[in-house]
Amino acid sequence: MPVSTLTDPTLKDAHYLVDTGFEHGEMLTIVGKCEVDYDGRASSHLAPGERLVILKPDGTLLVHRNKQRKPVNWQPPGSTHSARLDDNRLIVESVRSSPHEELEITFQTVVQVSRLEVDDVSDLELEGSEEDLRQRILADPDILETGFNAMATERETSAGPIDIYGQDADGTPIAVELKRRRVGPDAVSQLNRYVEALERNRPSKSVRGILVAPSVTERAKQLLTSEGLEFVSLTPEQEDISQPIGFSEDADK
Amino acid sequence: MPVSTLTDPTLKDAHYLVDTGFEHGEMLTIVGKCEVDYDGRASSHLAPGERLVILKPDGTLLVHRNKQRKPVNWQPPGSTHSARLDDNRLIVESVRSSPHEELEITFQTVVQVSRLEVDDVSDLELEGSEEDLRQRILADPDILETGFNAMATERETSAGPIDIYGQDADGTPIAVELKRRRVGPDAVSQLNRYVEALERNRPSKSVRGILVAPSVTERAKQLLTSEGLEFVSLTPEQEDISQPIGFSEDADK
DNA sequence: ATCTCCATATCGTTG
DNA sequence: CAACGATGTGGAGAT
Incomplete structure (x- = not known):
């Protein structure tokens, strides 16, 4: 599982690693100070701050803050990602069609960017549904x-x-x-x-x-x-109604 | 925004970085081959595969695969994380109370582990709700x-x-x-x-x-x-009903 | 803590 | 593609 990581890269180097990640269909993580704009089913703006951005090869995009389980911004699977340099900023853009949704992340600085070649085919086995x-x-x-x-x-x-x-x-x-x-x-x-x-x-x-x-x-x-x-x-789980074995020795007499 | 990253570390070194991350209340990312067991509101098992694990200082834990918007496993904010070495494996454990839920991630290999000191206080401005x-x-x-x-x-x-x-x-x-x-x-x-x-x-x-x-x-x-x-x-968004100005020059005559 | 309801809900399944 | 309902739903606000 090869991984390519740059720490405190120039935006140009970060841009290059991101683009090669897109080409190879790999998972990408970008950590840095950025602002985020979304327009689609609703619209939102997030002022600059430090976040972890995840781009998956299936077109998923996640923007995670240092709190909460849910991403503050995202794009669903099937979206199309791209990156470009503009006015000393690294801009990551994601577009979805049907419904049309756009997400734009503008990085002032990138402190880490990684390309992750991920191999994962196992199925989740869930009980209690x-x-x-x-x-x-x-x-x-x-x-x-x-x-x-x-x-x-x-x-x-x-x-x-x-x-x-x-x-x-x-x-x-x-x-x-x-x-x-x-x-x-x-x-x-x-x-x-x-x-x-x-x-x-x-x-x-x-x-x-x-x-x-x-x-x-x-x-x-x-x-x-x-x-x-x-x-x-009733609950989804079976209640354990088995009796402990050899528990009531005295009662048996 | 300091970041400490190890690439292809020994499990011992990975363990050390994770523990110091816990101590300093920092966000952690771990990439590697792992299996995941969950028990709580339901229970699940995920066979070994390569995943991205995120641990947030607020007690959130996320296990992300290379597909889908939702994490395959997680713990909500407020959970308590810990890590230990056991039998040549790095084990990350997360426990939540009320309801009691446990999540255990067993890493065979770690290809990358990062400590991220994240500063983010901006509020999301959302329209169209x-x-x-x-x-x-x-x-x-x-x-x-x-x-x-x-x-x-x-x-x-x-x-x-x-x-x-x-x-x-x-x-x-x-x-x-x-x-x-x-x-x-x-x-x-x-x-x-x-x-x-x-x-x-x-x-x-x-x-x-x-x-x-x-x-x-x-x-x-x-x-x-x-x-x-x-x-x-009705939709949440205002319809734009303004007329284009100076459009019907001929009609005015 | 429980209850109620919103959500850029997401996701699988079916027609 | 739309529709319908499950989800370890998550999260906010009120009680």
Whole structure:
């Protein structure tokens, strides 16, 4: 994984390294004092300060400050980067089309610029998502409600797809909406839209709606009640219900 | 803006630079081959590959690949970082409390590590947000509807705060929900919650609900109709309606 | 600390 | 391409 780094370079040398990085499709980092202008879905200006700029070969651009998780400015993947020298400044420009967005970074000084040839093909393995919660219910529908019969996932309605569609022990249709974390009123409204869409299709038959999440906020609880919807508490992770082995020696006697 | 950089360092030297960076509250970047394990709100594993790791003095940690705008793994501000050598590996660990989250990065090799002393106090000036849309309407309520009287912003209801609360020319209450971009069914449900909350408070009086956004999706349009809500098309940006000066010389004659 | 909602949200998936 | 919904959403403001 070769890396080419310049420390306290002239802007001309920095410009050269950046351009060769573009040509070779490499990741670039630039550290220096710069100002940033953005115009697109919104528009912004950031007065001069020291920042870390990252340019990725897929067209991503990030401007990071010394605080916060999110970049202060950015361009999404697919953008086109370029660099030029102008009036004793190094200017990095990034343009995106559809929607049209422009970002311009003007460096007064560059203290470090690096070309990074990055090899990374591994996939992230993530557990604890909404999909895991769905699998948990499909593997054992009774944890939702005794006698629950899961009949379809992502069942289409005029209001959008239902996470799990099924019936209770009496054959009453149920729409199930899954959330991996504590939910507010928005999730209740979402479930309500699906239930009402199902009811419009079969005006004669009542439809139950069950929200599945670890917990709900108080306002969401009120809304569930007023809309006649139900709540079941479940987390994406399996609870560890295994018993410690050889724990109750005395009790066995 | 001093910067200390090591290229292709031993893990021992990399460890030393990282530790001194922690002590001085500086931003750190580490480039190298690593694997990443996360456990907290969810859990994940990322097999070895070459990545750029950023550690900020506020406790933020970012792991960036050569693609995508979002980091593949991260820790939010407020986390506590540490580094250690173990079994010919450099291990960077980050812990957050409330909720408890751990992230561990195991470096097989480090090709570059940098300490960056970053000075940045400027504020971002952003235009085109929902707040600008609100200002636009408050400055000239007639652009929403002739005779509209804006009476409050963020007015509290049992369903949450209404962006703009007012009355039409007839004195009928109106709840206005603002969105800076094209909206789907979620925004319609949100507005509907506010309107129903207002109607519960004054069962005798009808309440109008107006969604203000650049445009709506087809499904949102259907939902607006079925819920008896209205839509007004507006963008956060002022339209430039000024006439070119001296354009119609001939027409003047 | 929790709750609520905005965001240049980003991202994957589907039609 | 638009649309729809998940996200370890992040972040701000209010309570």
